[in-house]
Amino acid sequence: MRLSQLGGKEIIDLKNGERLGVLGETDLEIDDRTGHIKALLIPVPRVFGFKKDKEEVKIYWKHIKKIGTDMIIIDDTNR
Template sequence: MRLSELGGKEIVDVKRAERLGVLGHTDLEINETTGEIKSLIIPSLKWFGLKKEGAEIKVPWKHIKKIGTDMIIIDIPEEEEKKFE
């Protein structure tokens, strides 16, 4: 899959049934040596899309369970969920 094919897909947490963002409004952490994507960095948004200062969610690539035509499904283990609250 090409990076251009990922753009515009919604990122959804399957356990929380919550939309976290849209790929394209996120940053990617990439391993400079291998070129592999290590994680998605999703800015947290307030009402009307105004950013919270310094708030972001970092989702390791291993937690991505499915990439569909319209969305990316992530599943974060319970022990790591506290980082998102």
Template structure:
């Protein structure tokens, strides 16, 4: 799958039934082999205009399904960083 195919998909946490963001507005953590190891999702407020100060790091293995419109993830509370 190409990065351009991921862009624009909504990221949804299945455990919390919560929309976390959109791919393309996230950062990617990439290892020395060029593989994506994690998604880093910024927390935004005020309709995305002001950064709240913390982010969510989602290891690649916590991505459960990549569909045509969204990415389903399953993460634990300890991954919500401040």
């Protein structure tokens, strides 16, 4: 799968069915040595222009369980 094919997919938490964001709004954390993707960095939306305590949610690549045609399912027991 190419990175361009991941764009626009919704990221869903398997544990509670929560929608975490859309991959087009997400940054990738890449290991400088290997070039492998380490994590997805999903920005937390602002409420009336004010920042929340956490500015982004980090989803480690190892927690991704399935990449489908429309969504990415993650299972992160620490969330």
